[in-house]
Amino acid sequence: MIKKKWLLWSLPVLLIILLLFYWATTTANGNIEVQKPQVGSLEVQWKERGYLVAQEEQVLYPPVATKVLEVAKKSGDVVAKGDFLLRLDNRPLQERLAQLEAQRELIMAEVNQEAKVWQVAIVAEEIEQSRLKLAELATERERVEQLVSAGAVPPVELEKIENRIALEQSRLAQAEAQYEQAQVLRDQGDWTERLRAIEAEKAGLIGDLATLEIRAPFSGTISEMNLYRGQLVDPSRPLLNLTGKKDLEIQVDVLHEEVNKVHKGQEVVVSHRGTGKSVQAKVDRIGTRAEAKISPLGLEQRRVPVYITVDPIPEQWLEGFPIDVTFSWTTEESLLIPRSALLATAEGTFLYLMENEEVKQAPVSIGIIANEKVQVLAGLQGDEEIILSPENVKVGQKIKATQLSFTSSE
Template sequence: MALIVLAFGGCGQGEESSKPGAGSPTMAVRPTIHAPVVEVKVGEVPVSVEVTGQVTALYQATLASRIQGTINELLVREGSPVRKGQTLLVLDNRDLQAELARMVAELDNADAQRKRMEDLYQKDAVSKQELENATRAFRVAEAGRKAVLAQLSYTVVKAPFDGVITEKKVEVGELASPGQPLLRMEDPTRLRLEAMVAEGDVGLVTVGASIPVVIDALGPEPLQGMVSQILPAGDPQTHTFTMKVELPKQPKVKSGMFGRLRLERGVSRTLMVPKAALIERGELAGLFVVEQDQVARLRWVKLGRPLEHGIEVLSGVTAGERIIADATKGEDGALVQDVTAAALPTLRAE
């Protein structure tokens, strides 16, 4: 029995020792990727501040009535182009026409009386005082006629400059009162951006300086504006100053549009990475960092401003660390074979 037990025990040990891989730990094989590798570098980028403003017309006017009267004719509507001196609106002037006829009759009588007194004065038939009274009566009648003519001119509203009608506030048949706004017009070819600039940024520009202005409705391409005026008095509540920037002629720019002007504050040093090195998953952004053992590790980072030659990184990596330049080739935990040198041209020795 002892011999049988020993025989079975010997056979069991031989089988276990003959199993493949026995006595050696299992080694996982890492995948290898070939990708260009770059260093995270510190670069100088401009520091700027954006100020939002509104586009307004350089020349704009609200046309109001100077007298009371019913609107007889309305010759324009919103969007109508007008020329300087063009008749836009006519008020009822029948009462003034009757008043003018009466004043003309009085003027004729006064003129006839003055001439008769001059003739009698030459004949020593009247005194000098009577002649002067007749002359003053004539001048009063003449002044009355001119006053009525002025009132008549107020019944016709004309355009003060070339432009376009932007708003019509009345209709034919309505009664216009003195001071009541009737029409609004502006010159669409002369526009400017008015923005409120913080007191700490007012000194960044001067009158006459060129400044880029982005009109949101036209896209990201900026227009080159010119600072025409900075009001000397600021708002004591908000501590801001009104800056007016004249815009170049652009048919697509309309008054009322929003725009942004950029004020340069200087330069700052910050970390920059290529845009292609970023991998985005929802609201997260990451980089494949190549560590000293040549293994790629996905690391989440905090991004800053988009720059001309890359993206600003606020945290997550440090200067000098190596990252995969093309995030589409990255894989977390893979060995990285740097192919940056292979992409460079080969130099031949002469």
């Protein structure tokens, strides 16, 4: 009997203990910091290694397939900017220009012939005459309708008028169609496109004519030039290689995936590895094609050369020295959260949110991480309350409003 009473008293006590344990494990102790997402942009920086260079090199190609008429220099010669190097035959270009001019004259003859057949003014006059005729027939129809109503003429006379009106309306429709076609032939015929293409090609050929007299684009030394008078050349094979000296600049090879974040005039920070000195510099120009480079890890990468000017060049900065170049760019505005709020697991990336005094888990897609902030690409609307220390709470945990500590997103 005593044992039964003890059991009856112990069951409620055990139940109370379990409830207290559940409350302790599902209710937060102390204040929980929360914050709403911030709308803003991130400044991202990355470094590349470059080198101080003082050599300029350019490979010269012929603009068209032609012959060499005159050679004034040879490999090993030192030349100044603007010096005459060689002359190419312009006859292929002149012949092509003559062909284009003949094509242009043929097209203009077609245009003149079409203008005789479809003269806009004549067709417009036909339309006007047809409209006047229809107006007269409409008046005549009213008169005949009155006569038919009075019994003065049979109904067949009215049918004749209706047939004449229908015929004239058909003629008017044909004239209007001819008028539209005449305008097309006059203003927008296919010959306009052909003429435009011919003029564009002529402009290119005229520009090429000016390049058939090859001159040195800068001072330097000629190499790999083995030309003779009468030799056939074409744009697929170089004429010569010119190498020269120039002011010191920094060449850095940027990954082709990143080069779209670099632009002419962009400010960068360059650091000399030997002296440890850092100075501001600007991007002078960007290469036009990516080249295969081998990374320190032995991986092949496509990189684009970027040239940076430093004015003035600090003392002790000599050609060939390695330079660290720090690029920076700013992302577009998006939702940003503190990095501490991010919870990365094998199942994905999550945030813990406060909803109705309860912890909820929200999967998110993130972008760039910089300056302890994370760019959120998807998963948030912008008005959520984000828990900044997800490791201190559990999904489903109850948190009273009085236990929340709101932190500024600035």
